[in-house]
Amino acid sequence: MKIKQKNLYHLLMVFREVVKQGSFTAAAETLELTKSAISQYITRLEQHLGVQLLIRSTRALSLTSVGYKLLERSDELKTLLDITIDEINNIKQQPTGSLSITVPQALAQPIVLPALKRFNKQFPQVEPKLIVDDGNLDIIKQGIDIAVRVGDLQDSELKASKIGEHQEILVASTSYLSSLEKAVTLDNIKEQPFIATSWQTTNLTHYFKDNKGAEYEVFLKPKFEVNSANIALDLVSLGLGIALLPDVFVKQHINEGKIQAVLGQLTGKKHNIYYVHAYKEKVPLKVKWLIEFLKEAMTNQ
Incomplete structure (x- = not known):
């Protein structure tokens, strides 16, 4: 028909x-x-x-x-x-004023910054305020327009929608891997110094899958503990060990040959990425547009 x-x-x-x-x-x-x-x-x-x-x-x-x-x-x-x-x-009333957004460190550079670049070009009168923080800030109390969150969301009255996902991968610097006498394998990976972010120190057992879907359990005891994904990546780049980081965060460094995936056929957990805001009915136009640019940036990864 x-x-x-x-x-x-x-x-x-x-x-x-x-x-x-x-x-x-x-x-x-x-x-x-x-x-x-x-x-x-x-x-x-x-x-x-x-x-x-x-x-x-x-x-x-x-x-x-x-x-x-x-x-x-x-x-x-x-x-x-x-x-x-x-x-x-609103063609005669272009968005103005401030626009605050909070995002975890690992997603600021690959996702939010490209979105803000597009947004700023289209809406130059808006003044973005970027809060890079790995904690789940109270966006209502702190007056934040929109948050980018990772993982399972707590039940709340906030409006949330998935914009993508990332996957954890084990990485190390090229120089570090070349300096080892033996290649890193599932059998000896626990001997490698693990650079853990603060949210990885309570769970020392991590799960990985190969390209056939088989699951492997890996015990990783932290040698270094940091509260910043950026610092974890810096320590990796300095050749101080291996780290478990989001693929979108390390993609550019891998493409540049600075770091490599360890146990290349294995990938870690997938985590959903959401945008969250507190607007009930009338969502400001500037927030709607930023959401679209965030989706576009996520798609380009």
Whole structure:
């Protein structure tokens, strides 16, 4: 079934609302339509795309894999449209004032700085304030507009959304590895001086996977303990040992040949990266745009 382009967006938003509400009935109430109309819209969309988007049962709705992908793109489409409309509405009132953002050290340079560069070019009247801190600062009490967080998020009333992920990898300097009499292996890695960040000292056992999915348990006892990912990388560069750091943080140094991945076929845990803010309804345009630039910077990694 061929759907006119102007009607396709409407069907996508109906689909998005059905998933958001969890049922045709709830979506119909929200959109002020009949349940049968909602059902017809979803059927038309599925026929137009030639795929099933929703798995219907008497108890609940669930998404197919294609449905998940379409939901993700529908969210992006709505966000971009909302931003565009806001931009048009505010074309005579470009964002001004301060914009505060907090980010862990390991993500400041690879993610936030490129985003701020793009942001500053488009909105030169805004004055960004960057707080690089590995702690979970109270963004409400400290008046922070947006935070970049890593790992599992605590339940809260804050608005959060995933923008990407990073993976831990073991690294050492090229000079350090070449100075060893024996290559580093799973059997002897515990003999290597481990440069631990403060959040790695409470758990000395780390888990890695190879490219076939097999899992390995590695015990790493800290030789050095630092509270900064930057300092950990500096110690690695000085040839003082190995460290377990985010791939996005060390990517450039690996590309430049300054450091290398240790046990190259093994990778550590994956951690989700989120943006978090406290705005309930009207999110400032400058915050929306920064979020888009953060997503773009993450995609470019």
